[in-house]
Amino acid sequence: MKKRTGAEIVVEALIKEGIKVIFGYPGGAVIPIYDVLYDTPQIRHILTRHEQAAAHAADGYARATGKVGVCLATSGPGATNLVTGLATAYMDSVPLVAFTGQVPTSMIGNDSFQEANITGITYSITKHNYLVKDIDELPRILKEAFYIASTGRPGPVLVDLPKDIQNSKTDAVYPKEISIRSYRPHYEGNPKQIKLAANIIDKSESPVIYAGGGIISSGASKELYEFAHHNNIPVTTTLMGLGAFPEDDPLSLKMLGMHGTRYANYAITEADLIIAVGARFDDRVTGDVSEFAPRAKIIHIDIDPTAISKSVRVDIPIVGDAKEILPRINALTKGKKREAWHRKIARWKEKYPLKYNNDGKLKPQFVVEKIYELTKGKAIIATEVGQNQMWAAQFYRYTRPRSFISSGGLGTMGYGFPASIGAQLGRPDEVVFDIAGDGSFQMNIQELATVARYNIPVKVAILNNGYLGMVRQWQELFYNRRYSQVELSGSPDFVSIARSYGVKGIRVEKCEQVEPALKEALSTPGPVVIDFRVEPEENVYPMVPAGAALTEMLDGLA
């Protein structure tokens, strides 16, 4: 058997895992891998302009497709530039394999040029990581990396590859199957617990399903839909769960939590049963934990045992995969009508719809609504973080899984634009928008070069209010309007900067320009940046102040 180099084995592993696109940035410690990629046309390498963007693009690719995203960076600064991307993927359970170069094994620990202890740095932001010290172990490690990233609760795995390992040879082959004695995620769910859950559901008069990103990771949207409809249970989703359940369905309560709908938060608070599926009771969802769902028993279905009873006491924990468990509970439940509960919710929905003061000024919510209208609700929406993210969550209606791509857990500004690149490459036939803020967009603005170079047709809608809007909103509401360092003067003219990269730029200053601008963007075959000069001091409402109970919602329109 012909011996192969470490670099060849890495590229071969990518091919065997069915990886078509990778995102990366070369450097001294990964030249051997780049040399092999030079002769590997079946793998498309997208050169970003910053390693952070490579990690986010791989993440966006993974979220849009459900496949493992792959990124590649050199040692030292290349590796540390991946850190934010890895932490983002870890918090949101995104399957990612990151390869980093490392100084040769003999030089590790010597403070060598471009050396960083990236495995040490990333222990707590990866699902697992490896520093490869023995070439014979490389094939097994690569197989494990892809297996671990994509099974159980998915997450990022980093493989650190010293340069001498990339160059040395082995006849060890890439294993077909893998078994790790210390890692056996279970999917089935305990039958006794499932029975208990079904009993309690049949007894419940006012249940709510609280669905998170786990529904999307698990591919359980159909199962969730059937379960909710069979039992007539309203469904609220987390930010990560947007698209897991169709928001145009009568059972949908849309998003809950800090900027969720009033009716979702009221329903949670008055419910006698919460069925949490693939969600983790994040503080932005629960508000004051001691007043969260005070009357409810809680069933919690999650593949990750650590998510259960972490912040909220759970009555019936079920560890396993939502896709397997929901149909089994469904089969045991009777399908109660619960009419009184639905009447109550209908009244809340009527009384407290999501709304904004559409007074003829250019409102960011109006822009999002128009994007929804003109894409007929069928676009993939990536977001940055802050007000833009919340308006994108509130005013676009998500009806399909993997159509909302946003950094929920870590809240990474600068995520959306590179993630939209990854999403567009993974789903080339779909319209992809990045709904951005003027602050966030500037955190990875250099990726305009990437969309220009590869003609990646993402549409960037900058809701440009000249502020770090969400922090400004907090300063307005809770810090006496003391606007400390949130005003962003000095930002470039986004239309000109797009043009200087060879990307179409459009400016919109009035409501009546919104529709023509979006139509122009949608009919442009390449990337477009639209600079929406929106109302500078518009706030996101409703809002539960941090640490308050979910029912204590502020509403700017009251």
Add this chain to the structure above:
Amino acid sequence: MKHLISVEVENRFGILARIASLFSARGFNIDSLAVGETEDPTVSRITMVVPGDDQVIEQVIKQLRKLIDVIKVVDLTNQPTVTRELVLVRVSARGRERDEVMRLVDIFRARIVDVHPESLTLEVTGDEEKIEGLLTLLRPFGIKKLVRTGKVALAREYKG
């Protein structure tokens, strides 16, 4: 309450760093930690004493299990177990005090492992009660140095 937790891990470099990183990232404390190879050279056993209420300990155990290189985690706190710790203690001992210290050595089946005109260094092995008992009695003489291995433990095979 303090819990005694036994963790079987893959005997690979970096595993202690992983566990230390987990404890610091999640804000868990460790009172003591003892690590060594087991009967299977690919497996190490870590015995740790962790303070915390039931909710904290539940998370500690689940989070440990979540680490890929962790094979098995058992809370031995409420199980029949054999636990031992080894302590080296240097105690001031001059004149008549030397006899008293040596009497304690006999009673507690400790050993004298180093002798100096002004001090004696003792080695003592045992469970927590025995060790704390001896240390309490030695304290009035003046403990000059103290080093402990941390507890090691095995569940009893016969659980009757």
